[in-house]
Amino acid sequence: MSYKSILTVLTRAADASLAVGAAARLAQTLDAHLDILVLGVDRTQVGYSYIGSGAIMMQVSLDRAEAEARETEAAVKAELLKRPPGLRSSVEAAVTQLGAMNDLVAQRARFADLVVLPRPYGEGKGAESEAVIEAAMFEGKAPVLVLPEKGLGEHVVPKRIVVAWNQSAEAMTATRMALPFLKSADAVDITVIDPPPHGAERSDPGGLLCQMLVRHGVHAEVSVLARSLPRVSDVLARHVLDENADMLVMGAYGHSRFREAILGGATRNMLEQATVPVLMAR
Incomplete structure (x- = not known):
């Protein structure tokens, strides 16, 4: 693709x-x-x-x-x-x-x-x-x-990418659709924040996704972070800065279709404070 x-x-x-x-x-x-x-x-x-x-x-x-x-x-x-x-x-x-x-x-x-x-x-x-x-x-x-307000920044094709991973279908869709960028990047950080202790990936959070991406030739690794701030979006935004990332990849989450604005709180919070381009998919 x-x-x-x-x-x-x-x-x-x-x-x-x-x-x-x-x-x-x-x-x-x-x-x-x-x-x-x-x-x-x-x-x-x-x-x-x-x-x-x-x-x-x-x-x-x-x-x-x-x-x-x-x-x-x-x-x-x-x-x-x-x-x-x-x-x-x-x-x-x-x-x-x-x-x-x-x-x-x-x-x-x-x-x-x-x-x-x-x-x-x-x-x-x-x-x-x-x-x-x-x-x-x-x-x-x-x-x-x-x-973001500054646009693409220095690199048109991002060199360092953070992938927000929470095992959801939305996050998987976003990752698949970001593959052209991920395969061209020098480093891809799969970021897992406060994984559930009894989840499907409890023994190796992000491991299966990392394996899949590596098979595509992606230079990927996994970071497991504690929820050290009130909002997950705050932890993610700080990690993007710490990694000096050029792009964030994340799933988009929505509320009821009966509402006029359906972008979920986590999605909206991330977009409001993002300093790098954010690739989202649903």
């Missing part, structure tokens, strides 16, 4: 430099095609309105979404002009309501090997930022590389 189709999705012009810059660097390094989806999002959720006012409200919101899409598309094309020649890319722009955005993003993500997205939390980020990540992972079934 290799990453030959890379997708990034933008809902605001302010993210163009970070997302397009990182995705383009990856695409050129991996000899991949870069697809860019620009979305103008109509955030209006009309519950009721006075007679005659509903159509006006909807038209104003649609006009705003179209203007935002045009602004973002212009920013994307300006960023592409800064890339070295030889980058294979395409840009598609669309206007969608917030409620219909999931299907559009999921459909595009389904045909991507890797989705590269900016972190969904921070100043100026709305509900659509998290919704894009959720749609790509939960419905598009694609691995998502979430970028």
